[in-house]
Amino acid sequence: MAPEPRVIAPDLTAAKVATPSPHSDIYAVIDLGSNSFHMLMVKVVGGSVQVIGRVKRKVRLAAGLNDSLVLSHKAMKRGWECLALFAERLQDIPSQNIRIVGTATLRLARNVSSFLTEAEAILGQKVEVISGEDEARIIYLGVAHTSNSDSSRLVIDIGGASTEVVIGQGFSPKQLASLNMGCVTYLERYFSDQQLSEENFLAAIAAAEQQIQPIVSEFRQAGWQLAVGASGTVQAVQEMLVAQGKDEVITLQKLDDILQQVMACGQLPQLNLVGLAQERKQVFPSGLAILIALFRQLDIQGMTLSGGALREGILYSMLPQLQDANxxxxxxxxxxxxxxxxxxxxxxxxxxxxxxxxxxxxxxxxxxxxxxxxxxxxxxxxxxxxxxxxxxxxxxxxxxxxxxxxxxxxxxxxxxxxxxxxxxxxxxxxxxxxxxxxxxxxxxxxxxxxxxxxxxxxxxxxxxALPQVSISAKAESLELVLPNGWLEQHPLMRAELEQEIQYQQQAGWQLSIN
CATH class of the missing domain: 1.10.3210.10 (Hypothetical protein af1432)
Structure with a gap:
């Protein structure tokens, strides 16, 4: 039997011996997740980051991890083939502007060195496998750098093989936990028969609640003012709520409503719900079960979606010039x-x-x-x-x-x-x-x-030229008062304000100028 062809990476030799890259303001972050591999590329423009490329591939690495924590060659090969695509985009980016991290599956796999040796040869870059605590900390920083809030917040990220739970304030994480549950591993464990049955969901939710139980007391005691979700599952739920005419705040009641919609579909191949993207369908039921368990155990009253997570946390750590607290x-x-x-x-x-x-x-x-x-x-x-x-x-x-x-x-x-x-x-x-x-x-x-x-x-x-004005409201009627003789001295401004009265009246609003 002929050996499997080796995954061939682009020739990076020329890039290594070339003159310094002119793209010193371009950065790349690669996240080797348990469900998907992501590459984010940005350019620093005008004191902020401008996304110039996103590449995402469903690799489902965690699906290749057996009970002995050995990663299958088939799963590793899926990962290498994806990285060969990423490698082409990295050639013109300075090495010091690139960071590549692996998460839960690579933390757990006993044969991880086999995967990493080939992965690093393909990419021409070092891969850093981060701990669960580091992942939680970086996820929190990604949320902090993309969301404006001074309040204490709970951050949750449901990954393919682990779920990170963090409480922090500002840019400082206070409580960190990485739990051994994820949407890919729970898909394989509780929905392998493709049935969206009540029995499967009850088993998945109960297992997730058992994983969460050890952190419940310390997290509830710490408390928070806002709850933020940073995962694909939370994004999928929010997209469904908005598409179905509801507001974007996720509550346990809304999750239970979505659960009923999912179970009504019967089987995973028939999962077709308003607002649920095709690419999210495979791991949505398992992610939903984990999210429901988190809401129940931590008594979460409402949750919104974050603008960033792990990749953004890594990115901003490379950009000290963008550490503006606001x-x-x-x-x-x-x-x-x-x-x-x-x-x-x-x-x-x-x-x-x-x-x-x-x-x-x-x-x-x-x-x-x-x-x-x-x-x-x-x-x-x-x-x-x-x-x-x-x-x-x-x-x-x-x-x-x-x-x-x-x-x-x-x-x-x-x-x-x-x-x-x-x-x-x-x-x-x-x-x-x-x-x-x-x-x-x-x-x-x-x-x-x-x-x-x-x-x-x-x-x-x-x-x-600014006038001294006073303004008052009676219900929804407004009265703007200007200094005596000011309107006569400013005929153009007077005309603009008279036109504004007309515009507001057309919209059903009362405005008077004195």
């Missing part, structure tokens, strides 16, 4: 630089908007859902689309926000930011404001009205 601030600043926004004017509009908001705060609750922060960010970014053209720059800016990675903003916050920029001038489109998944539409409308007035009052683009 992730949202870093993101907004980067957009302002990349799209040549007039920063002085943007700050002027933001100050005017916050001044108006402060006067209205006693009547309008604008702090809910971080409304004041969203108002400030929308003011700073309201001219984002000017680089494209003036007439429809509010539409262009909204498009850029809607289709950009915005670390520090949740999906719902990004949706609100887009709606505010879209409606900061010209004719108001209430249907855009109505597309809120978490933020109330009332808050979105109130913030829009404040932003529009701030833009008009700052239109001369000079600090000394």
């Amino acid at each position: 992730v949202r601030h870093r993101t907004v600043n980067s957009l302002m630089v990349r799209y040549f926004i007039d920063q002085q004017h943007a700050q002027r509009v933001a100050e005017m908007a916050l001044e108006l908001a402060a006067q209205l705060q006693s009547r309008w609750d604008l702090q809910k859902f971080e409304g004041l922060s969203m108002l400030r960010c929308s003011a700073l970014l309201h001219e984002l689309g000017l680089l494209i053209e003036y007439k429809n720059h509010h539409h262009h800016g909204a498009y850029i926000i809607s289709h950009s990675d915005l670390p520090g903003f949740t999906r719902a916050q990004q949706q609100l930011l887009m709606a505010l920029v879209h409606n900061h001038r010209a004719e108001i489109m209430p249907e855009v404001l109505a597309r809120q998944t978490m933020t109330s539409v009332v808050l979105a409308v109130r913030l829009t009205r404040i932003l529009r007035l701030a833009v008009i009052l700052s239109m001369r683009r000079r600090h000394e």
Whole structure:
């Protein structure tokens, strides 16, 4: 019998002896996970990272790990073939800008050296197999660098062969745990018959609860204010909720509803649910069972999706120049630089908007859902689309926000930011404001009205031209009061404010100017 052909890597010799790479601002992270292998490539642009490539392959390495913890040659070969694809993209990236890590399956496999020897030959790079505790710590940092919050938070990442659970605050993880359960191993163990039966789910959930039990007391005692999910399972659940017309906060009740939908499908090949992507179907039932167990044991009241995890944690550890503690601030600043926004004017509009908001705060609750922060960010970014053209720059800016990675903003916050920029001038489109998944539409409308007035009052683009104004609200009716004679001295501004009264009336909002 002829021997199996060896996986051939691209010839990296030329890359090694070539002159220093001009791509010193390009970085690559490879995550050899138990379910999928991922490669993330970014370029540092304008004080932030710009993703220039993502490659993901379902390798299901954990499926090749037997009861004796020996990794099959077939599973290793799947991994090597994937790495041969990755190796081609690494040739032009400086070696010091590349980091490759292996996680749970490679930690557990007794014959891991056999896999690593070939993997490192293919990649021309060292592979670092990290401990479960290190994985948990790095996952937390990935969440911290992509999510804006000063609150204590619980972070959960359900992987292919392990699940990491972390409590931390800011950039400091406090409690770390890596549990021996994952969506691939539980698929093989509890759903190998392809049946989505109540019996299989009960067995999987019970096994997961048993794994979680040893950490329950210390984690509940530590406590947290926010719960964040950083895994494919959590993303799949959130995508389903939004596609089915619900908000993006995951609760145990919603998980139980999804469980009933899954069991109604009967068998894994027939798993077709609204919002569930094809690529996630295979390991979704096992991941769902683990997530339900975590919610039950840790008494999680609600969870949202993180913008990053392991790969982002590794990436930002290589980028000390991007260690800004305020992730949202870093993101907004980067957009302002990349799209040549007039920063002085943007700050002027933001100050005017916050001044108006402060006067209205006693009547309008604008702090809910971080409304004041969203108002400030929308003011700073309201001219984002000017680089494209003036007439429809509010539409262009909204498009850029809607289709950009915005670390520090949740999906719902990004949706609100887009709606505010879209409606900061010209004719108001209430249907855009109505597309809120978490933020109330009332808050979105109130913030829009404040932003529009701030833009008009700052239109001369000079600090000394800003009027002293007062604003008050009676229910949803606004009254703006300007100094005596000011409108007569500023006929263009008067015309703009009179037009604004018309725009707001068309949207069903009452505005008066005195």
